[in-house]
Amino acid sequence: MTSVRRDRADPVPGAGSTRARYRRILRFAAWHLAVTWWFELFLPRVGLGKIAERTRTTRMRRFARRFHVLAVDLGGLMIKVGQFLSSRLDVLPPEITKELEGLQDEVPPVPFPAIRPLAEAELGAPLDKVFASVEEMPIAAASLGQAHRAQLLPANAADAGLHSVVLKVQRPGINAIVDVDLAALRKVAGWLSHVRLVSDRADMPALVEEFAQISLEEIDYLHEAANAERFATDFADDDRVGVPEVAWEWSTRRVLVLENVAAIKITDAEELLAAGIDPAQVAPVFASVMFDQLFSSGFFHADPHPGNIFVTPASNATAGRPWKLTFIDFGMMGEVPASTRSGLRKLLIAAASRDGKGLVAAIRDVGVLVPSADTAELERAMTHLFARFGGMGFAELREVDPREFLDFAVEFGDLVRSLPFQLPENFLLIIRAMSLTSGVCSSLDARFNLWDAVEPYAAQLLRDERGNIVQDVAKQALDAAGVALGLPKRLDGLLTRIEDGSLSVANPRLERQMARLDRTAQRTAAALVFGALLIAGSVVRGDDTLLGNLLMIASLVPLLHGLWAGRRGL
Structure with a gap:
């Protein structure tokens, strides 16, 4: 919850107002989708891409201001959508996130x-x-x-x-408002799923359903x-x-x-x-x-x-x-499921030790990269990132020439965008939690170095992992001993079944087991995202908005775009 403003009231919506609300959201989305199509798709195709580039910043600000007005006026889930957008410093430009930050503090109370x-x-x-x-x-x-x-x-x-x-x-009537807003968001997500520019990077209907589940739990x-x-x-x-x-x-x-x-x-x-x-x-x-x-x-x-x-x-x-x-x-x-947590620990340890090759190896081990993926260049990108920016605090990063970050993005951007990553479950919540955590820490201490918190924590995780390995080895030894003791009896039973012709070699559960393995591989994709976000958070989040955005770009914005692109193949 946020501090209140006392200048407005939130009326209880009736059937007429909910229909008007639904239409207003769709009109807003349709107009801005049309504008985006014109500037980002049509003009470049007819050789006028420079016009789109020159006006992009102005259009972003105009969109953010209009959405800000819409969200404050309508309230409900539109406020929540704006708050999620304002925390997406990893993929959205500062023209949008800066304008929407105020939505955290602009919710009017009900009398x-x-x-x-x-x-x-x-x-x-x-x-x-x-x-x-x-x-x-x-x-x-x-x-x-x-x-x-x-x-x-x-x-x-x-x-x-x-x-x-x-x-x-x-709030009175909030259930009806949530239903209307979710219906409108689902309609917009359906539109976006037919726009290749978006569908190649995100499964919008799936993201809306995840947002819907979060919102329904909140009420x-x-x-x-x-x-x-x-x-x-x-x-x-x-x-x-x-x-x-x-x-x-x-x-x-x-x-x-x-x-x-x-x-x-x-x-x-x-x-x-x-x-x-x-x-x-x-x-x-x-x-x-x-x-x-x-x-x-x-x-x-x-x-x-x-x-x-x-x-x-x-x-x-x-x-x-x-x-x-x-x-x-x-x-x-x-x-975060236990299986994913294990993968996150390995990635955190690799990130804390600034081991680019180890980080990529951890990503490969959890099954996020397909076997044919060329990881040599990715290892070089991670090693380069750690060597130049790893261990720097926010104050130190502000002194780095922004051109260095742009050079990194140019050198490795196409590479990481092309890699076949998968979008993880619980993506919205993990990215939001880590983005807000990083922001709070940097506001408490401008010179706060995330590595100072990550490294001792990763060291403790490593000690815990070693302890778990010892326990696993002991358990496996006991299991092996149990199997060995029971083996003569099981062999005798097997020979008996072969002699009387009752041995069956069919395995009707194999297909289900393979499907379960496939689902497990998809869940472990969450490990990659957090590892990438952790690296990004360690070199980002300065007080300067423009520089913060450049840092985000340098800290694997292309990687996150690659994650979105990988979703379509699921």
């Missing part, structure tokens, strides 16, 4: 009189029968709901073990409450992390009551310094906690923007640590 009936209907009682007080002005508003400070009645506080709470309520507050408890369990023994308790007695699909854990916003440097906390010391802890989620538990907060993370001083934190990180808003969470 409390419109919120109260929904809350009371969900709770099954008037608010004054549950709460001693509720602040009518929300402390935060998001595209799908908003939050109000409240105090439970003494009896209820005793039952819940909580007194000061946050009452989170969905189920019981799902969010369960996520909060699971996250708390993962970090139960970690005094670096805090999670609000859930008041299940007064929580439903559309109303959520949580412990009020508001403290210092993670990027509020002045407040941190006033509390005796050095922002530069917060960055590596935050990065490490996010690494733990991705590489250890596999269950990660996919929306770690500054409004969702507090730094809680020692007076409210676990004794023995001067402060802790308190996460809120668990509506958007992601999961």
